[in-house]
Amino acid sequence: MHGNKLFIKIWSFILALAGVGAVGYILWENGAFLPGWVKWENELFYDQTGQYNISVSNKSVQITYEDVVVFTSPDGVKVQSALLCDMDNDQKEELILLCWKKGRFGIYKPFWVEKDEKKWSQHIFVYEFEQEKVKPKWMSSYIGQEVKELSANGKSAPYSRIWLTDVEGKTSSYRWDVWGFTKEETQVSFAVFGDILIHEPIYRYALRHDSSFDFLFDNFRDVIGQSDVAVINQETPYTDDPAMYSDYPRFGTPLLAGQAVADAGFDVVTCATNHALDRGAEGINLTKNFFESHDVVCLGIQTEEEIAERPYEILTRNDIRFALFNYTYGTNGIKIPKENPYMVHLLEDEEKIRKDIERAEKEADIVIVFAHWGSEYASQTEEFQQKWAQIFADSGVDVVVGTHPHVLQPYEVLNGEDGHRMLVFYSIGNFISAQSEKSCVKGGMAQFTISLTPKGYQVTEYALKPLAITWQEDGRFMVDFA
Numbered sequence: 517m518h519g520n521k522l523f524i525k526i527w528s529f530i531l532a533l534a535g536v537g538a539v540g541y542i543l544w545e546n547g548a549f550l551p552g553w554v555k556w557e558n559e560l561f562y563d564q565t566g567q568y569n570i571s572v573s574n575k576s577v578q579i580t581y582e583d584v585v586v587f588t589s590p591d592g593v594k595v596q597s598a599l600l601c602d603m604d605n606d607q608k609e610e611l612i613l614l615c616w617k618k619g620r621f622g623i624y625k626p627f628w629v630e631k632d633e634k635k636w637s638q639h640i641f642v643y644e645f646e647q648e649k650v651k652p653k654w655m656s657s658y659i660g661q662e663v664k665e666l667s668a669n670g671k672s673a674p675y676s677r678i679w680l681t682d683v684e685g686k687t688s689s690y691r692w693d694v695w696g697f698t699k700e701e702t703q704v705s706f707a708v709f710g711d712i713l714i715h716e717p718i719y720r721y722a723l724r725h726d727s728s729f730d731f732l733f734d735n736f737r738d739v740i741g742q743s744d745v746a747v748i749n750q751e752t753p754y755t756d757d758p759a760m761y762s763d764y765p766r767f768g769t770p771l772l773a774g775q776a777v778a779d780a781g782f783d784v785v786t787c788a789t790n791h792a793l794d795r796g797a798e799g800i801n802l803t804k805n806f807f808e809s810h811d812v813v814c815l816g817i818q819t820e821e822e823i824a825e826r827p828y829e830i831l832t833r834n835d836i837r838f839a840l841f842n843y844t845y846g847t848n849g850i851k852i853p854k855e856n857p858y859m860v861h862l863l864e865d866e867e868k869i870r871k872d873i874e875r876a877e878k879e880a881d882i883v884i885v886f887a888h889w890g891s892e893y894a895s896q897t898e899e900f901q902q903k904w905a906q907i908f909a910d911s912g913v914d915v916v917v918g919t920h921p922h923v924l925q926p927y928e929v930l931n932g933e934d935g936h937r938m939l940v941f942y943s944i945g946n947f948i949s950a951q952s953e954k955s956c957v958k959g960g961m962a963q964f965t966i967s968l969t970p971k972g973y974q975v976t977e978y979a980l981k982p983l984a985i986t987w988q989e990d991g992r993f994m995v996d997f998a
Contacts, residue, residue: 550594550616550636553664553683557597563609564600568645570611572598577613579650587643587650593617596638601668601676603642603692610653612678613641614666622655638663640678640697654696661688665970669881677835681970689968691835701834702968703976707743708886708917708944709736709983710959711751711789712773715950716763719770721991729776732948735996739961740781744833747784748777748947749886749919752791753799754806765848766794771806778810784831786886788816788842788861790920793850800859815886816842816861825858827872830879836966836973839876843869844888845900845920863887866907873911881973882966883913890921890943893955897925897942905930909938914975916940917962923955927962927980939964939975948985948995957985958998 558573569580575594579587589595594616600609617639619632638661642654665681669689678697681687690697712732722729733740740746752767754774762768777785785807792800800817807814813829831838843863852859863869876883885908890901897905901918908916909932918925918941925943932938945959964978982998 551662553662554596554616555664557595559598561600563645568650570598570600577611579611581648586648589613589615593641594636596663597666599666599668599678601678603676603678605676605692608645611643611645611650612666612668613643614663614680615639615641620658622657623652656696667970669972679968679970685970687968687970689835702836704744704833704836704838704966705742706745706747706915706962706964706966707739708941708962709746709748709947710919710944711749711922711946711949712777713751713922713946713949713951714767714769714773716761717950717991718948718993719761719773721993722772723770725992727770727772729770729773730779731992732773732776732995733780735994737780743963745784745831745838746780746782747786747886747917748782749789749888750774750777750785750787750803751789751919753787753793753795754803755795755799756802760795762794767791768795768799771802774803774806774810778807778812782812784813784815784840786815786842786888786919788844788886789888790844790846790848792817792844792860793847793852797853797856797859813840815840816844816888818856818858818860820853820856820859822858823856827861827869828876836882836968837880838966839873839880839883840886841873841876841884842886842888845890863889863904870907870911873908873913877912882915884915884917885913887916887918888920889918890925892921893923893953894921895923895925895955901942905938905940905942906932908940909936910934912936913938914966914973915964918943919945922946922949922951923953924958924960924980924982927978937975939978941980944980945983946985947983948993950993959983959985959995961997 556575560571571578577589577595595613597614599612603610616636618634618636621632637658640656643650644653662683663680664683667679669677677689677691679687679689689700689702752769754771755768756771760768797820801819804814804817804819828839828841843861845863847860891898909930921943924945927941930938941962944962960980960982962980965976966973967976984998986994
């Protein structure tokens with residue numbers, strides 16, 4: 517009797533285990549054991565035509581066209597998130613799914629893999645709308661990340677990018693590249709230097725020594741080369757006529773100095789300064805044409821031939837687009853030619869500048885303004901700088917770098933009226949000059965990094981590294997880190 521009771525208990529236990537195993541198997545097959553951090557979206561939205569109704573609910577997607585169901589996400593696929601974007605620039609939206617499925621591979625398994633694994637993993641599925649149907653376009657293998665959020669960059673561009681934010685808050689960017697998505701670099705580093713102010717002692721030394729200004733950058737070639745974007749402020753216009761070489765108050769800088777800037781590897785020069793018109797339209801033409809012929813972006817000035825205004829330039833690095841502006845407070849009383857009103861970009865028409873920035877924001881991921889402003893030799897900011905800095909912050913500018921005072925001024929992060937944060941260096945001083953004031957021999961190199969974050973591209977690191985100008989016994993002026 518006791519033996520029968522023991523047999524019944526053992527058999528009941530085995531049956532219970534079998535039941536638990538069956539339930540567990542069912543739960544596993546239906547994705548019940550997926551990570552707890554996964555946030556399953558439930559939403560309803562339409563495509564740009566308003567004809568397709570996309571419903572995300574209960575880990576699946578259903579699409580209707582004129583109240584008829586034309587698509588349901590595949591069995592065995594659990595949809596975490598969905599969005600629409602024109603990822604391949606064909607003027608049509610595609611449906612992007614962040615989803616889970618068993619196995620590491622998409623539709624096609626490599627021939628050398630005998631059997632796919634049974635673990636659940638994340639994938640990207642892409643579908644396109646075509647003649648009232650929804651057709652598969654791309655089914656990825658395991659994406660290799662634990663993705664918490666899927667989003668699109670939302671900018672008009674040659675292509676749209678999808679952003680994947682992982683459980684640690686790091687965001688990666690992917691763009692469509694004919695055959696599928698390619699992961700992009702998501703950081704760009706900047707190194708920005710202050711005024712190149714070539715006084716007579718500096719250019720006389722260069723002309724006596726192989727007519728080369730290369731010595732100015734001897735201590736900075738590494739940092740220029742290691743930066744994604746290197747910028748310097750060309751304070752004075754160039755001339756190729758030795759008879760026109762000159763010092764303060766109306767500068768004429770040997771074109772050879774421009775060759776040194778280009779050879780050093782600078783990507784951008786800012787030329788909207790109070791001395792921009794010291795050599796008239798001829799100086800503007802020579803300076804701008806020289807830099808453009810050497811693939812250096814020249815900001816803030818326009819030649820006589822450039823009749824239409826170009827308030828900003830778009831620079832692209834690592835597929836991140838930067839709108840670059842450059843303004844000066846004035847031109848030392850020298851009037852801009854009436855026939856060329858945009859020859860030098862002036863910091864004066866607030867309404868127009870706001871509209872230009874608004875337009876640039878639609879084209880670019882980041883907006884940067886280089887401002888020639890403030891009072892010379894003043895270590896603190898003035899009302900004019902503070903006013904315009906707040907205008908820029910309120911307009912959505914991301915970074916402002918100031919020059920002109922020839923000395924260092926503070927830097928800070930300002931908040932715009934909508935909470936937007938903007939980094940501003942009010943003055944980074946001189947890079948090179950022969951000014952004798954102690955405060956003028958101390959400049960700075962502004963460094964900042966733009967990175968992709970869950971909120972889009974933002975400034976993630978910044979610093980101002982001090983520089984110092986020294987005069988050598990042989991008459992050479994040198995710059996180095998202080």
